[in-house]
Amino acid sequence: MGSPRLLLLASVASAGRVYHLTDIHVDPIYVVNSSTAAYCNGPVIKNASLQAPIFGAPVGDCATPEALYDSALAFMADQPAADMVLFTGDFTQAGLQREAGADSVLDTIAATHEKLRAALPGVKVYGAVGNHDSYPGDVFDFPYEAGYGHFAALWDVEGDAKNATLRGGYFSQRHDDALVVISLNTNYLSMLNPLVKDNSSAAHRAGFDMMAWFGGELAAAEQRGDVVYVLGHIPGESWLPAHSLTYQRLMQRYAATVKGQFYGHDHEDYVRLTRECDDATCTGSATGVVFVGPSLTEGWPSENPAVRVYVTDGNYTVEDALTYTADILEANEKGAATWVLEYSAKDRLRLDDLSPRSWEKYVALQLATNESAFDDHVALRRRGYRGPRSRSSGDRCEALTDPCAVDLLCKSNFFNDADYAFCVKN
Numbered sequence: 001m002g003s004p005r006l007l008l009l010a011s012v013a014s015a016g017r018v019y020h021l022t023d024i025h026v027d028p029i030y031v032v033n034s035s036t037a038a039y040c041n042g043p044v045i046k047n048a049s050l051q052a053p054i055f056g057a058p059v060g061d062c063a064t065p066e067a068l069y070d071s072a073l074a075f076m077a078d079q080p081a082a083d084m085v086l087f088t089g090d091f092t093q094a095g096l097q098r099e100a101g102a103d104s105v106l107d108t109i110a111a112t113h114e115k116l117r118a119a120l121p122g123v124k125v126y127g128a129v130g131n132h133d134s135y136p137g138d139v140f141d142f143p144y145e146a147g148y149g150h151f152a153a154l155w156d157v158e159g160d161a162k163n164a165t166l167r168g169g170y171f172s173q174r175h176d177d178a179l180v181v182i183s184l185n186t187n188y189l190s191m192l193n194p195l196v197k198d199n200s201s202a203a204h205r206a207g208f209d210m211m212a213w214f215g216g217e218l219a220a221a222e223q224r225g226d227v228v229y230v231l232g233h234i235p236g237e238s239w240l241p242a243h244s245l246t247y248q249r250l251m252q253r254y255a256a257t258v259k260g261q262f263y264g265h266d267h268e269d270y271v272r273l274t275r276e277c278d279d280a281t282c283t284g285s286a287t288g289v290v291f292v293g294p295s296l297t298e299g300w301p302s303e304n305p306a307v308r309v310y311v312t313d314g315n316y317t318v319e320d321a322l323t324y325t326a327d328i329l330e331a332n333e334k335g336a337a338t339w340v341l342e343y344s345a346k347d348r349l350r351l352d353d354l355s356p357r358s359w360e361k362y363v364a365l366q367l368a369t370n371e372s373a374f375d376d377h378v379a380l381r382r383r384g385y386r387g388p389r390s391r392s393s394g395d396r397c398e399a400l401t402d403p404c405a406v407d408l409l410c411k412s413n414f415f416n417d418a419d420y421a422f423c424v425k426n
């Protein structure tokens with residue numbers, strides 16, 4: 001009783017592990033050894049001699065073969081128990097609609113979840129709707145029960161949260177006596193959804209209604225003394241300016257309540273900072289950290305697949321972000337994917353802790369000024385992938401003097417499109 005050993009065990013027991021999976025993009029009809037030009041989405045390299053390898057073709061901008069997803073799940077099933085899975089959208093492959101249509105999109109989403117449940121029995125799964133999770137992609141009307149009904153059935157949402165998911169694809173769900181998970185449907189915030197651009201549409205109005213609801217949920221959580229995790233898919237890009245402003249004001253007001261913001265969409269591994277706002281811009285001190293999770297897919301751009309684990313304390317404060325990856329080229333060569341720890345954010349980036357203040361310090365004092373820290377960051381964004389690159393991969397960005405460095409730094413520093421654009425110009 002009270003021996004140092006028992007105390008140590010008690011504090012270890014209260015720590016948590018949270019999975020963050022994003023941009024799975026499973027392609028159920030991936031055919032090994034077929035030409036990558038035959039089925040991959042978008043401006044692929046048209047070259048019939050490019051054969052689809054077992055675990056995926058990063059150079060062909062292909063989606064994720066089931067074999068790659070299965071290998072990630074087998075790895076996760078072998079790891080210590082997790083508290084929950086945050087699954088931040090894009091469950092299917094981008095080109096699926098061209099090949100197979102709406103039913104196939106929804107069937108793939110269901111199959112993806114079923115496999116996850118089988119790998120991690122009893123672990124709660126909370127999701128966010130991605131821009132590819134509809135047919136056709138990017139277009140999300142409101143309400144959209146035909147699509148969201150699947151998520152309401154697949155995710156761990158109950159009562160009001162289930163109803164909210166069914167109607168709008170967003171929810172607030174209590175996880176336990178301390179944590180509430182709030183999932184936003186960013187398809188109603190971003191102009192990637194063409195309906196959001198039309199200010200007379202129901203989808204446009206749904207975004208404003210959701211943000212008003214979000215403010216109410218945060219106020220209620222604060223009043224109860226709960227903490228909150230926020231999930232979304234598109235991290236700020238092409239959001240209506242009014243929404244980015246409201247979002248950052250809420251992150252500022254409820255900085256003590258919101259313990260984490262988890263997003264996806266970009267496939268690359270990085271963080272964006274939310275900041276204190278004045279009337280029209282948000283360029284003050286950091287108020288929050290938006291983890292843009294590394295994708296599980298190997299395409300768009302060419303990269304190694306990844307699984308993220310957050311280590312949390314007993315109060316759901318994120319204490320470290322661990323990234324696991326498999327070398328896709330080696331996996332294809334050996335016929336087996338080996339998942340390894342790529343890095344601990346705390347150790348590799350030499351952070352005091354994972355608070356907004358520490359990330360702000362890292363971005364300003366390391367990323368923006370230290371050539372070697374910048375190079376390391378660029379390599380980590382795509383999990384050290386060094387193989388041949390697809391067209392979607394862009395130019396190599398390997399030095400602080402490259403023009404692309406400004407873009408990366410401004411993106412990390414600011415969440416609003418307008419603040420980001422101003423930063424790039426100046």
Ligand SMILES: *[C@@H]1O[C@H](CO)[C@@H](O)[C@H](O)[C@H]1NC(C)=O
Pocket residue numbers: 032033
């Ligand atoms: C793909 O091609 C390789 C090499 O030609 C062969 O060894 C392998 O068995 C093929 N796999 C499938 C599933 O066709």
Ligand SMILES: *[C@@H]1O[C@H](CO)[C@@H](O)[C@H](O)[C@H]1NC(C)=O
Pocket residue numbers: 047048049050
């Ligand atoms: C097709 O890909 C192969 C293998 O990478 C390469 O050797 C060949 O030059 C490519 N052909 C064209 C027309 O790009």
Ligand SMILES: *[C@@H]1O[C@H](CO)[C@@H](O)[C@H](O)[C@H]1NC(C)=O
Pocket residue numbers: 159160163
């Ligand atoms: C959910 O919606 C159904 C149908 O509209 C309604 O009967 C039910 O009371 C709602 N449940 C909750 C918890 O709001």
Ligand SMILES: *[C@@H]1O[C@H](CO)[C@@H](O)[C@H](O)[C@H]1NC(C)=O
Pocket residue numbers: 199200
């Ligand atoms: C909707 O958009 C039109 C055209 O841009 C604009 O004239 C109008 O004021 C907008 N209405 C609202 C309510 O924002």
Ligand SMILES: *[C@@H]1O[C@H](CO)[C@@H](O)[C@H](O)[C@H]1NC(C)=O
Pocket residue numbers: 014313314315
């Ligand atoms: C959690 O928060 C409570 C109340 O703020 C505090 O007393 C406790 O020490 C915290 N626990 C951990 C593990 O940080």
Ligand SMILES: *[C@@H]1O[C@H](CO)[C@@H](O)[C@H](O)[C@H]1NC(C)=O
Pocket residue numbers: 370371372373374376
């Ligand atoms: C720059 O970053 C590297 C790691 O990439 C680190 O070893 C070094 O100490 C940093 N330099 C300064 C001045 O912080």
